[in-house]
Amino acid sequence: MTTETNNTVTFTPERLTKAQEIIARYPEGKQKSALLPLLHLLQEQEGWTSPEGMDCVARMLDIQPIEVYEVASFYTMYHLNPVGKHVIEYCRTGPCCLMGGEEVYAHLKQRLGIDTGQTTVDGQFTLKEVECLAACGMGPVFQIREKYYMHLTNERVDEIIDELSK
Amino acid sequence: MATKILTEHINVPGIETFDVYRKQGGYTAVEKAIKTMTPEAIVEEVKKAGVRGRGGAGFPMGMKWSFLAKPEGVPRYLVCNADESEPGTFKDHYLMKNIPHLLIEGMIISSFALGANKSFIYVRGELMYVIHILEKAIAEATAKGFLGKNILGSGYDLELVVQPGGGAYICGEETALLESLEGKRGNPRNKPPFPAVKGLYQSPTVVNNVESIATTAWIINNGGDAYAGVGIGRSTGTKLISASGHINKPGVYEIELGVPVEDFIYADEWCGGIRPGHKFKALVAGGSSVPILPANLALTLANGEKRLMSYESLSDGGFATGTMLGSGGFIVFDETSCIVRNTWNFSRFYHHESCGQCSPCREGTGWMEKVLHRIEHGHGHQQDIDLLVDVAKKIEGNTICPLGDAAAWPVASAIRHFRDEFQWHIDNPAEATQPGAVYRGDMALV
Numbered sequence: 077m078t079t080e081t082n083n084t085v086t087f088t089p090e091r092l093t094k095a096q097e098i099i100a101r102y103p104e105g106k107q108k109s110a111l112l113p114l115l116h117l118l119q120e121q122e123g124w125t126s127p128e129g130m131d132c133v134a135r136m137l138d139i140q141p142i143e144v145y146e147v148a149s150f151y152t153m154y155h156l157n158p159v160g161k162h163v164i165e166y167c168r169t170g171p172c173c174l175m176g177g178e179e180v181y182a183h184l185k186q187r188l189g190i191d192t193g194q195t196t197v198d199g200q201f202t203l204k205e206v207e208c209l210a211a212c213g214m215g216p217v218f219q220i221r222e223k224y225y226m227h228l229t230n231e232r233v234d235e236i237i238d239e240l241s242k
Numbered sequence: 243m244a245t246k247i248l249t250e251h252i253n254v255p256g257i258e259t260f261d262v263y264r265k266q267g268g269y270t271a272v273e274k275a276i277k278t279m280t281p282e283a284i285v286e287e288v289k290k291a292g293v294r295g296r297g298g299a300g301f302p303m304g305m306k307w308s309f310l311a312k313p314e315g316v317p318r319y320l321v322c323n324a325d326e327s328e329p330g331t332f333k334d335h336y337l338m339k340n341i342p343h344l345l346i347e348g349m350i351i352s353s354f355a356l357g358a359n360k361s362f363i364y365v366r367g368e369l370m371y372v373i374h375i376l377e378k379a380i381a382e383a384t385a386k387g388f389l390g391k392n393i394l395g396s397g398y399d400l401e402l403v404v405q406p407g408g409g410a411y412i413c414g415e416e417t418a419l420l421e422s423l424e425g426k427r428g429n430p431r432n433k434p435p436f437p438a439v440k441g442l443y444q445s446p447t448v449v450n451n452v453e454s455i456a457t458t459a460w461i462i463n464n465g466g467d468a469y470a471g472v473g474i475g476r477s478t479g480t481k482l483i484s485a486s487g488h489i490n491k492p493g494v495y496e497i498e499l500g501v502p503v504e505d506f507i508y509a510d511e512w513c514g515g516i517r518p519g520h521k522f523k524a525l526v527a528g529g530s531s532v533p534i535l536p537a538n539l540a541l542t543l544a545n546g547e548k549r550l551m552s553y554e555s556l557s558d559g560g561f562a563t564g565t566m567l568g569s570g571g572f573i574v575f576d577e578t579s580c581i582v583r584n585t586w587n588f589s590r591f592y593h594h595e596s597c598g599q600c601s602p603c604r605e606g607t608g609w610m611e612k613v614l615h616r617i618e619h620g621h622g623h624q625q626d627i628d629l630l631v632d633v634a635k636k637i638e639g640n641t642i643c644p645l646g647d648a649a650a651w652p653v654a655s656a657i658r659h660f661r662d663e664f665q666w667h668i669d670n671p672a673e674a675t676q677p678g679a680v681y682r683g684d685m686a687l688v
Contacts, residue, residue: 101401103317103443109424111425112405112406112408112422116408137425143425146427147425147426148408150408150410150428150597152408153408154409165368168587168590169588170329170530170573170588171329171330173583173587174573174579174584208329208411209368210326210327210334210368211335212329212492212571221370222371223371
């Protein structure tokens with residue numbers, strides 16, 4: 077649920093409380109340490125790290141907006157553009173490839189009818205390639221939000237997409 | 243029965259909860275440390291144990307602790323590096339997910355030994371579900387009086403904060419991690435000053451890996467000498483090995499250091515052998531950064547003796563015939579694997595993960611990826627192999643942090659040991675670019 081008026085973004089009351097708890101856990105004057113956690117909180121709420129949302133985070137931490145943008149653009153987890161409902165983050169690194177990761181990825185792209193970085197026309201799925209997710213013994217692997225999907229095969233991918241499309 | 247220092251109770255149902263962990267003897271080390279030992283005595287036990295940094299560098303943990311500056315009136319910090327991102331490595335993920343209290347217990351003991359009252363666990367952001375598991379464990383331990391104010395009535399206070407990363411391999415480098423923890427881009431810092439003098443918030447700081455910190459509970463319960471009695475030579479204790487690739491039983495295994503590589507690959511207790519119908523071609527023993535070895539060199543030293551899973555034996559022969567234990571990311575390749583394709587894949591990883599601060603790494607990783615891409619895709623030039631060797635040499639040792647070395651070594655070692663395979667791609671582009679095509683020339687498969 078977003079609470080958007082005049083292009084400004086504010087956190088929902090629950091997330092605002094959570095954000096304040098996060099800010100309070102660092103030593104006096106070191107509130108900028110809360111930046112990465114707050115960006116995660118923003119993305120959880122908005123689906124992406126929108127410029128308006130980043131400006132809101134900057135105000136909360138009393139830092140310049142550029143300090144937020146430069147951090148958000150450094151780390152790969154923050155989506156700097158709007159994304160689909162489900163963002164599939166697919167591991168493309170060596171160990172997963174040894175387990176057939178490239179073949180399964182080709183199938184996934186075909187199934188969704190999109191390429192890396194694109195979103196399906198119905199807005200349901202965005203496909204991203206990511207580097208190693210620290211689950212190499214269970215590859216091929218992809219992640220959607222907090223959930224890991226492991227030991228992927230073409231059939232398993234179809235099941236997951238069917239399930240999420242319902 | 244092999245000694246299990248970290249994983250003895252990992253399969254006990256409910257071990258992720260405080261009560262079950264406690265029933266298995268959990269938190270007795272905290273009681274012993276805080277009630278009966280001085281911080282100096284704890285540091286001494288860890289030194290005696292000889293435990294070496296399990297994140298990959300292998301630096302003795304006790305010595306790292308003893309470097310911590312202790313100026314009056316300045317807070318000191320312990321930061322746990324749980325940014326596990328080295329391709330092939332998933333042991334910290336496994337440990338934190340399954341037995342979070344072991345890390346929490348280690349954090350309390352280590353923080354007490356170092357005089358830290360606020361400590362951080364920096365977990366890669368992708369593992370948000372593990373962060374929730376750790377936060378729950380911290381809440382439980384706090385409710386039971388093992389964390390917070392006046393722990394066990396000792397007057398010692400400790401607050402643990404779990405910090406998510408944002409998705410950046412470079413933040414596994416300790417100074418980049420500290421920058422990230424301060425809410426900045428993960429650009430590594432120049433050293434000196436070392437974190438032990440000026441670390442988090444410019445205060446003295448120790449950064450240790452998850453597995454390293456987790457050993458302290460056993461060390462306190464059993465003594466540093468007992469820990470040093472496990473393992474072989476200066477490779478004391480046990481190591482978690484993340485095994486992946488073309489083996490029958492991928493997974494995380496705790497081994498006593500000193501097990502022969504051959505046994506680790508073939509014994510049913512561990513990897514259970516190469517998958518049926520295939521032969522062993524190559525090994526990356528310690529995460530994507532360490533030199534790749536052909537099967538024969540992975541199993542035996544240049545003098546014909548068996549190679550062992552230890553810091554010394556794996557690096558025996560230097561980079562000419564050896565490699566490194568690194569993070570214990572053990573990736574096994576069978577004869578269907580294309581070394582050129584895998585090297586290109588790893589190069590793309592390092593190019594993607596370079597922070598961009600130092601030119602040799604920022605530009606060099608891009609060059610290596612591009613040249614390897616064209617060799618793999620049938621457009622290689624005759625001089626490309628030498629060009630790759632040259633670029634790798636110019637990156638190595640010329641950057642602020644070790645990411646440059648980590649990017650150079652896989653390329654240099656792949657060419658050192660599999661040069662014919664690269665040449666075959668350049669000489670036979672039409673054949674080499676067929677789907678699934680792999681060099682089948684003269685090489686020692688096992």
